[in-house]
Each structure stands twice: as C-alpha cells, then as structure tokens.
Amino acid sequence: MLRLKVGLIGCGTIGSSLAQILSREFPKVAQLRYLCDHHPEKAAALQRSLKVKTSIASSLDLIRQSDLIIEAASASISGDVALQSLKQGKQVLIMSVGGLVDENIHRRLGKIQKGKLWIPSGAIAGVDGLLASSTGELKRVRLVTRKPPQGLQSAPYFKTHPFPKLKNSQEVRVFCGKASEAVKAFPQNINVAAVLSLAGLGPHRTEVEIWTSLRYKINQHEVFIESDSGKIQAVAMNLPAKENPKTSQLAIRSAHALLRKVFSNIRIGT
Numbered sequence: 001m002l003r004l005k006v007g008l009i010g011c012g013t014i015g016s017s018l019a020q021i022l023s024r025e026f027p028k029v030a031q032l033r034y035l036c037d038h039h040p041e042k043a044a045a046l047q048r049s050l051k052v053k054t055s056i057a058s059s060l061d062l063i064r065q066s067d068l069i070i071e072a073a074s075a076s077i078s079g080d081v082a083l084q085s086l087k088q089g090k091q092v093l094i095m096s097v098g099g100l101v102d103e104n105i106h107r108r109l110g111k112i113q114k115g116k117l118w119i120p121s122g123a124i125a126g127v128d129g130l131l132a133s134s135t136g137e138l139k140r141v142r143l144v145t146r147k148p149p150q151g152l153q154s155a156p157y158f159k160t161h162p163f164p165k166l167k168n169s170q171e172v173r174v175f176c177g178k179a180s181e182a183v184k185a186f187p188q189n190i191n192v193a194a195v196l197s198l199a200g201l202g203p204h205r206t207e208v209e210i211w212t213s214l215r216y217k218i219n220q221h222e223v224f225i226e227s228d229s230g231k232i233q234a235v236a237m238n239l240p241a242k243e244n245p246k247t248s249q250l251a252i253r254s255a256h257a258l259l260r261k262v263f264s265n266i267r268i269g270t
Contacts (some may be wrong), residue, residue, distance in 0.1 A: 010073030
C-alpha cells in the first residue's frame with residue numbers, strides 16, 4: 001500500500017506534536033515529507049528532531065507535493081490553506097478553525113466538490129451531539145469559556161478594550177457576543193467557537209461568553225445545546241500542554257484521534 005505524503009504547515013507546539021505522532025504511530029500509512037513555517041528556524045528545529053527525512057518547503061510547494069496537508073499555523077492563513085488544498089483535490093486537516101468562519105472563505109469552500117476537509121473537535125466535548133442535533137431542529141448553541149488571565153491578555157480584543165482589574169477570587173465576564181465576533185477578537189483562544197459554529201447554527205447564531213479570574217488555573221469550555229431532541233450540556237476542563245500553557249492538551253489529542261480516523265477503516269462516533 002502506498003503511504004500518503006504528508007505536509008505540515010506550522011511547526012509550533014501543536015504542529016511539532018503532530019509530527020512526532022505521525023512518525024511514531026502511522027509509519028506504515030503516512031510519511032511526513034514536508035515542513036513549512038513562517039519562522040524558518042522553527043521548521044529547521046523540528047526537522048532536526050525528527051527521525052524521518054523531511055524537506056522544508058514553501059506552503060505552495062508543500063500543498064502541491066503532499067497528499068495530506070496539516071495546518072497548525074494560524075487563523076490568518078488556514079482558510080487559504082484549506083482552499084488551495086481542496087482545489088487540488090487534496091486532503092487537508094485544519095487546526096486553526098477560526099480562519100474558516102470568514103464568510104467569503106466559507107462560501108468558497110462550499111463550492112469546491114473535490115478533496116476532503118478534516119476539522120477536529122479541539123478542546124471541547126459535545127460536537128458529536130451537536131452534529132446529531134443539527135439533523136433536526138437546532139434551537140440554540142452557547143459556549144461559556146473560562147480561562148486564566150495570562151491566557152487572554154495578549155488577545156487583539158484588549159487593544160481596544162481595557163483588561164479587567166481582577167481582585168481575589170472575583171470572576172469577570174470579559175466578552176459576550178456571537179462566535180463571528182469572538183474568533184476575530186480572540187483568534188488564539190476560541191477556536192472551539194468556530195468548531196461549534198461550523199457544526200451547528202453558524203457564526204452569527206452561536207453565542208459565546210468568555211470569563212476570567214485569578215483563581216482559574218485551567219481552561220474550561222462549557223457547551224449548551226438545545227434542539228427538538230432535547231438538551232445537551234458538556235463540560236471540558238483542560239490541562240495545558242507541557243510545551244505551551246496557552247494550548248490545551250486535549251486540542252492536540254483531538255487531532256491525534258482524528259488522524260486515527262483518517263487512517264483507519266473503523267470510524268467510531270458521528
């Protein structure tokens with residue numbers, strides 16, 4: 001059986017973790033061949049750490065030469081990576097899901113009838129239930145996220161809004177709005193809102209709240225779903241990745257689980 005040639009765009013915490021997983025768990029079905037990063041030194045460092053031989057390539061060359069493209073870079077490029085990959089009939093796994101919520105990108109993706117787009121659930125629970133509920137009458141989808149202040153302070157939202165002055169164990173809501181607004185205001189923090197949007201009511205009807213407190217030590221995402229089949233409430237209390245406290249370990253493991261689905265003929269879950 002021919003192995004899929006895999007190209008990785010983004011060699012940070014998530015990308016590096018997925019590169020190691022690919023070479024360790026899927027050597028018979030996939031071969032990591034190409035690396036790309038906006039910071040060449042990151043790609044070079046990852047290349048040196050791998051036991052498999054890889055080449056550093058531009059994103060365009062990587063997409064052209066790969067069978068499966070994994071994007072783990074940023075929402076600013078993920079939409080274009082998805083478009084270019086699908087246009088060439090490739091499989092593409094997108095980690096920076098916020099980049100797919102843009103109306104222009106989403107509309108163009110819907111017109112492409114070749115290739116395959118994979119989107120992991122990320123750091124939340126309840127996506128299977130949401131997908132099942134959406135086959136009937138989906139009434140409301142709400143996400144309540146709680147994050148430590150250090151995980152939010154660098155968000156673009158706080159360039160135009162003051163960061164709250166926190167006292168003791170006080171909980172403060174820093175954002176309340178639609179997912180379409182949240183993914184722009186918190187591009188590195190709220191990919192989960194984009195996943196819920198694509199699986200359910202869309203970015204303009206998916207509700208998002210973000211809270212912070214000095215007593216928060218982990219990231220927590222609570223999903224509320226209402227439909228004609230009932231109500232679902234799912235809570236994920238995520239430990240941070242050891243390599244980067246801004247990344248939830250579950251986000252990496254969600255992509256790991258999706259890769260198992262990509263490479264297997266047994267697929268469990270909706």
